[in-house]
Amino acid sequence: MASRIIPVDTFDLVVFGGTGDLAQRKILPALFKRFCAGQMPRGSRLIGAARTTMDAAAYRDFVRGALSEFGGEAALDRSAVDAFCEKLTYVAIDARGDQGWDTLSGMMVPDRVCAFYYSVGPGLFSDLSQRLHRHGLVHANTRIVVEKPFGHDLDSARALNRELSQHFEESQIYRIDHYLGKETVQNLMVVRFGNMLFEPLWNAQYIDHVQITVAETVGVRGRGEYYENAGAMRDMMQNHLMQLLCLTAMEPPAMFEPDAVRDEKLKVIRALDVVQPHHIVRGQYTAADGHSSYREDVDNPRSKTESFIALKCHLNNWRWAGTPFYLRTGKRLKERDSEITVVFKDTPHSIFGPEAGRHRNELTIQLQPDEGITLGVTIKEPGPGGMRLIDVPLDMSFAEALGPDADSPDAYERLIMDVIRGNQTLFMRNDEVEAAWAWTDPIIRGWEARGDAPKPYDSFSAGPDDAAMLMRRDGREWRGMKH
Numbered sequence: 001m002a003s004r005i006i007p008v009d010t011f012d013l014v015v016f017g018g019t020g021d022l023a024q025r026k027i028l029p030a031l032f033k034r035f036c037a038g039q040m041p042r043g044s045r046l047i048g049a050a051r052t053t054m055d056a057a058a059y060r061d062f063v064r065g066a067l068s069e070f071g072g073e074a075a076l077d078r079s080a081v082d083a084f085c086e087k088l089t090y091v092a093i094d095a096r097g098d099q100g101w102d103t104l105s106g107m108m109v110p111d112r113v114c115a116f117y118y119s120v121g122p123g124l125f126s127d128l129s130q131r132l133h134r135h136g137l138v139h140a141n142t143r144i145v146v147e148k149p150f151g152h153d154l155d156s157a158r159a160l161n162r163e164l165s166q167h168f169e170e171s172q173i174y175r176i177d178h179y180l181g182k183e184t185v186q187n188l189m190v191v192r193f194g195n196m197l198f199e200p201l202w203n204a205q206y207i208d209h210v211q212i213t214v215a216e217t218v219g220v221r222g223r224g225e226y227y228e229n230a231g232a233m234r235d236m237m238q239n240h241l242m243q244l245l246c247l248t249a250m251e252p253p254a255m256f257e258p259d260a261v262r263d264e265k266l267k268v269i270r271a272l273d274v275v276q277p278h279h280i281v282r283g284q285y286t287a288a289d290g291h292s293s294y295r296e297d298v299d300n301p302r303s304k305t306e307s308f309i310a311l312k313c314h315l316n317n318w319r320w321a322g323t324p325f326y327l328r329t330g331k332r333l334k335e336r337d338s339e340i341t342v343v344f345k346d347t348p349h350s351i352f353g354p355e356a357g358r359h360r361n362e363l364t365i366q367l368q369p370d371e372g373i374t375l376g377v378t379i380k381e382p383g384p385g386g387m388r389l390i391d392v393p394l395d396m397s398f399a400e401a402l403g404p405d406a407d408s409p410d411a412y413e414r415l416i417m418d419v420i421r422g423n424q425t426l427f428m429r430n431d432e433v434e435a436a437w438a439w440t441d442p443i444i445r446g447w448e449a450r451g452d453a454p455k456p457y458d459s460f461s462a463g464p465d466d467a468a469m470l471m472r473r474d475g476r477e478w479r480g481m482k483h
Helices: 021-036 056-070 078-085 101-107 122-134 154-165 183-193 224-249 258-271 398-402 411-421 430-450 465-472
Strands: 011-016 045-050 088-092 113-118 142-147 173-176 207-215 280-286 308-313 325-330 337-344 362-368 372-380 389-397 455-458
Touching: 011 021, 011 411, 021 056, 021 078, 021 411, 045 056, 045 101, 056 078, 056 088, 088 101, 113 122, 113 411, 122 142, 122 154, 142 411, 154 430, 173 411, 183 224, 183 362, 183 372, 207 224, 224 258, 224 308, 224 325, 224 337, 224 430, 258 430, 280 325, 280 430, 280 465, 308 465, 325 465, 455 465
Parallel strands: 011 045, 011 113, 045 088, 113 142, 142 173, 207 325, 280 455
Antiparallel strands: 207 337, 280 308, 308 325, 337 362, 362 372, 372 389
C-alpha cells in the first residue's frame, strides 16, 4: 500500500557536518529515500558543508559509500544513486572562520526554501547562526534544523534559545527529536483523538497507570565523553521520554496545527509534580560476558553517572489526578524495546468470582523494534469445565496490517520533509524545551546534593532490582522487559 506523496516546493538543503556520522547514517539515506519516492523536485539541491577539503566529485563518492552501507535495498539501484548524487555538491567551510562562506552565499538562490541542518556539536550552533546572518543567508524562507542536546540545563537552554532568536524567528527553528517522527508515535494521537472508543476512557477514572519504556542493548562506548556529562536523565528522559509522556497525556488540541499541539504538550510539562527521591531509581551497568562496564566505557573508575533511570511521576491536573506514570530508560539492557503501555483499571465488579483471577485491559503502542499497536482483552478460555478467563491480544503490526509494500518512511525522512514544508507540529518549541529543563534540573540537583550513587546492574539484565521494587511497592509490574 503506497502512501500519497505530498509535493513540496523546490528547495536547497545545506548539511553542516555533511561528512559526519549522523549525515552518513541518517540524513543522507533519508534524503535518498525521499528522492526515490519522487519527493525531491527538479532543481532541488543538497549541499554538504564541512571542514574537510574535497571537491563535489569526491563528496559524491563519499555519499555513494554512505548509501552503500546505510541506504538499504534502495541503494542497490545504482542508477537511482547516480541520479541522486547529481543533486549533490559540496563546500569546504569553517564554522568559526571565514573560509567557504562567500562560496556558499554565492550558491544560494534568493527566496528559495532553504534549510540549514546543524549536524554538528551544539558548541557550533552560535557560530553557524552568526555567519548565516552575516553573509545574508537568512530570509523569510530560511529554516534551521537543530539536533539535541538543546542545552545541558535550564540556563544553557535559555542561552541557546536567546542566541538563536537573535538571528531567526521561532517559526524558522526546528528542534528535531527523531522519536516524534516514528509512525507509531503519530498514530498515538490518531488512536486517541480519531477513535471514539478510547478518548472517553483516557483519564484517571478508567486508567490505572501508564508505563513508558525506552530500552537499549548497546552501551555508551564511542560516546563516553558526551554520555559521562549527560547521563540517561539528560540524554533520554528530558527529551525523548518527556515527549512520549506529553503525547500520551495531553488534552485534545483544537486542531492538528503546530502551535495548538505544542500548547497542549507544554501544559503537560508544567503540570508535572516534583518527583520524590524514593520515586527515582538510577543505575549503572557492570561488565558481563566479555562486555565492558560503564566505567570502563567512559574511562572513569569512580563515575556516578547513570546509564539507567526509572521515575514515578504524577500530573497535577483534572484528567490524570491519582494516575501514576512510570518512565524508564537505560543502556546495555536485555532487550531493545520502546513502548508505551496504558493499563486500564479492573472492572468495578467481577461476576465470575475470585477464582477467575485478575484481568486488565492493556493498550500497548510499540515503537521499536517492530512498530504496532496491541490491545489486550479478556475472553473465556475455550473448552468445558467452567468459566476460565484468559487474556489475548488484538494485535496490529503495521507491517502485517498494511502489507509488505507499505510505504513507512523513516523518522528522519518524515521530519526533514516537514522542515521543507514549514510544518513544525513534530518539533519542540523554545518554551517547551525550557519547561522540560525546569522540571529536570531539580531532580538532578537533588541526587547530586544527596550524594546518591547509581545502583549497579548486570549488563543485558532488566536494570537495577530497585526499578522492579518501584512498581511492586504499588502492587504493579513492569510490562515487557521484566526483572
